[in-house]
Amino acid sequence: MQKLQAKLKNTPRDIPHVSRTVNPGLNRDENLSGLDKVLACNNSDAALTVAHAGQNLRVSVVYVQNRRGDALMPTSPRKAKRLLKKGSAVVIRRTPFSIKLTTATGETKQSITLGIDSGYNKIGISAITEEKELCAIDLSLRTDLVKLNSERKTYRRNRRGRKTWYRESRFNNRKKAKNWLAPSIQNKFDSHIKIVNKVKKLIPISKINIEIAAFDIQKIKTPEIFGVDYRLGVQKNFWNVREYVLYRDGHCCQHCKGKSKNRILEVHHILSRQTGGDRPGNLATLCSSCHEKVSKGKVVLSITRQNGFKAETFMTMVRWMLIYRLRVAGDLVSHTYGYVTKSKRIELGLIKSHVNDAFVIAGGTNQTRLQYQCFVKQVRKCNRKLYKGDRSHIKNTAKRFIHGFKRFDKVLWEGSEFFVFGRRVSGYFHLRSLDGLQNKPSVHWCKLKLLETGGTFLIQMGRVK
Ligand SMILES: [Zn+2]
Secondary structure, three states: OHHHHHHHHOOOOOOOOOOOOOOHHHHOOHHHOOHHHOOHHHOHHHHHEEEEOOEEEEOOOEEEEOOOOOEEEEEOHHHHHHHHHHOOEEEEEOOOOEEEEOOOOOOOOOOOEEEEEOOOOEEEEEEEOOOEEEEEEEEEOOOOHHHHHHHHHHHHHHHHHOOOOOOOOOOOOOOOOOOOOOHHHHHHHHHHHHHHHHHHHHOOOOEEEEEEOOOOHHHHHOOOOOHHHHOOOOOOOOOOHHHHHHHHOOOOOOOOOOOOOOOOEEEEEOOOHHHHOOOHHHEEEEEHHHHHHHHOOOOOOOOOOOOOOHHHHHHHHHHHHHHHHHHHOOOOEEEEEHHHHHHHHHHHOOOOOHHHHHHHHOOOOOOEOOOEEEEEEEOOOOOOOOEOOOOOOOEOOOOOOEOOEOOOOEEEEOOEEEEEEEEOOOOEEEEEOOOOOOEEEEEEHHHOEEEEOOOOEEEEEEEOO
C-alpha cells in the first residue's frame, strides 16, 4: 500500500488528454478548410453535368428543400436552373445536386416509397413514385472497424505493461448497456439509420419497405439438424477447441498430410488470431515442421479459411431493432423477405445488384429507372493516432490540412472528379475515384480545384452497371 501511495504521489493529476507536444495542426478547427473555394457549387451548369472517368452524366433529378429545410418533391434540372436564375432558390449541395427555395410555395407531395436492401457490407436504396425512380444509392459500409479496434486494444495492453505512472486497473468495472452491440455491428446499424435520414432530407418519404431475413445458421451448417441437436454443438464432449480441431482434421497435418513424418501436431491460425479469431473455421492442424515453415513465410498454405456467418448473424441480430428504430422516428415501415425480392427481381428481368433489389423491395415494377446512381463509400472521420504504427516512435505528422486540402476532399483535376486519398507535405497528392478505376498517385495541389469538403460519406455519381 505504501508503495502504491508513493507511486500515486508522482502521478500527474491535471494533464490535458492530448499533450502539448502534439502537432498543432491536429487540433486545428475544422472550418478552416477552404470552404470559400467551393466555387463550382454556385455554378449549376458545371454541377449538373458530372464529368467522371470519361463519362458525362447528365443529372435528371434535382432535389428541393423548402425555406424551412424540409424536403419537397424533386424537380427537373431545367426548372431548377430557372429558379436559380430568378434568385428564388440557392444551391445547398453539389452531390446529389440539391437546392433550397428562398420563397414560400405551394407544397404538393406524392406518395414515395423507399426500398432498403439492408446488408452487412453494402446497402441498396431506391425511392420510387408510381411513375418513376427518384433516387438510387449504393452504399459501401466500413469494414476496417474490427482491425482498428483490435489494434487499439494492443496499444492499451502495451501501455499497461510499460513503466509509466500508476493506473488503476480497469478491466472489471464497466457494465454493458442492455442493448449493447459490438462496435462493428453498432456502426453498421447506425449507418442504416444515418443513410435513411440523409435520404429523408432529399425527398419526402411516405413509406419505407425494408428487407430483413432470419438465418438458421446451424441449419445452414448441417441441413439435417433437428430438435435436441440444436443444443448439442459439434464441440460437445471435447475438452477445448484445440482437441476438437485435432479430431476434425483426423490428427493429421493438413498441409503435407503426414508426409513429413513429424508426429508433433500444432493448431495453426489461418488468419491471425487478432483478426481471424479462435473459431474452428480459422484453425487447421499442422505438423510442427510445416508450422515452422509457414510461420517463417517459406510455405504458403493452400488451406482456405471457412467463411463465417457474420453477415447472417448481423441481420438476425439487428432486423427488429432496425424496424423499431425507424418506426420510432415516425416512419411507416413494412418488411419483406429475401426470397420474395429474388423471385420478383427475376420476374422483372433485372440483374442482381443492391439498387435493383432495393427497387424491387420498394415495390417497383414498370417505373422509369434512373440512368445513374450515387455510389457512396463510408470512411472514418479522422485518424487520431499520434504515432505511426506498432511500437513505432515516429510521429504521425499528417496535418488535418495541407495546402488547404484535407483527406477525402473532392477535387477537380483535368476536368475529372477525384477524391484526395493521400497527401504529402511536398504538395503532391494521391487522387482516386471511388471505384478505384482512376488512380493518380502524384498530382501537385496547384492543379487541383476543391469541389466539396470531405465527410464520412463519399459520394460519386456513376452510371448504372
Ligand atoms: Zn506437415
